[in-house]
Amino acid sequence: MIVFRQIGAVVLKDLLVELRSPTRLSSLFFYAFALLLMVAFASSTTDVMRRQAGGVLWIGLLLASTRSFDQSFQAEHDEGALEGLVLWPVRPVALYYGKALANALSVSVVALALLPLLIALYDVNMRGDVGQLVLGVVLGAGALAAPGTLLAGITSQARGASALLPLLLFPTVVPAVLAASRVTTLVMEGDPMGQASAWLGVVGALNLIHWTASGLLFRWVVEDA
């Protein structure tokens, strides 16, 4: 189907732009990493740090990815390309899913790169299932990217509204951040009561809801762009 090809094309375009000058990916990484470091400095004991590790990861990813989502539309706006993309027969749905997938991929890659650093710096005794950890990270990234891309589509078009994205995004992703950090923390602690898979289910459900809803709503974000 044409739509899937269009989605693929948009994902490829965004990834190629990123690979040519990986400023977005690297600043996403370093912003989140800086936050990890700072919370470590602010923590009183190693035990406190260890227990907070999962949550801190997601706070860092959330803050860093907010800027990244906004920037993902920057390329389009700088050259007036958004209008061009919408006029040329790329359906808004394809544009949305393409961008959101590229964003989810970026956040996942950064998160996976941060994990070993987090485990090392926060003295985490990694006892749980690594597969669950990775799955939780990837799903969490998706649950951030889906609403983030939709809302960034709005704020990037409104002049001066980039600062608004955190205010709009954070309330929306509270369930996602909550569930994803639960998974991460539980797995890192060894998950004695086997709750991690339940929370994984929550993140999965959130992905389902957000990817569907945002895909449906996006056409209103770019009409008469």
Place this chain on the structure above:
Amino acid sequence: MSPIVASVLIATTGRIVGGWEYVWGAYGVTWVLLGGYALSLWWRRRAAPEEAP
């Protein structure tokens, strides 16, 4: 009222005694907020452009 007296009163009568400062605080905030918002609406409507009939 000191915490000790309050605890004794709760233990003997089975209910929280006093707390009027919280009550007045809550009612006061209600009046100020609702009244203030209504006032702001009135100001803004005065400053608003003429409305068509």
Place this chain on the structure above:
Amino acid sequence: MKFAWEHVVGALGLVLFAVGQYQGLFVSPAEREMGDVARILYVHVPSAWLALVAFTCAFVAAAGTLFTGRKGFDALLEASSEVGVASGVLLMITGALFARPTWGVFWSWDARLTTTAILVLTFFGVVVLRSLVPDPDKRATWSAVVTIFAAINVPITYYSVDWWRSIHQMRSDAEAMSGSIRSVLMLNALAFLLLGTWLIAQRYRLARAHARAEEPLPLPREEAAS
């Protein structure tokens, strides 16, 4: 000037409000367990209902904007989101003032409180967003999209947080109410809703006035005729 029906509603609401507040403060007896502090419920619960009504109004208006595009819905969204934020803030402050003497803490992260805080925050975001978008059509569409988003978010936030908190021990907050307390509460609730209707109606008119001022001027007659 056209007859503004909301002034009748507002006047009635004001009268009921005065009576209800007086009753709540001085006439109604102190509650069995919570004592005089329970009087806060006469402002806390009605503001919660008003916030609920305002936010529901906003959701309906948002759907109306997206599916019909009529300007009236946008003005209603503007009005009800602002009134919703105001009553939401009131709800949270009075709630904190009630919680402190009764449960010892100003705030707890249970599902209801967390979802409420998030909802108020979201609508505050809608109000700010509207102030940043000069184009009326985009403003209407985008704030409607964000509002719909918020609507979807309410149940999933509630259930996620509820589940999270159920793992930790949470105090129950069942409140049995006697008859006389219930009637004073209903009186205040009605007063709040009437006043709230007046506020939304007034804000709605303001929104429409602004929208009309934004419309482009009509073409001069000669140009249109030629």
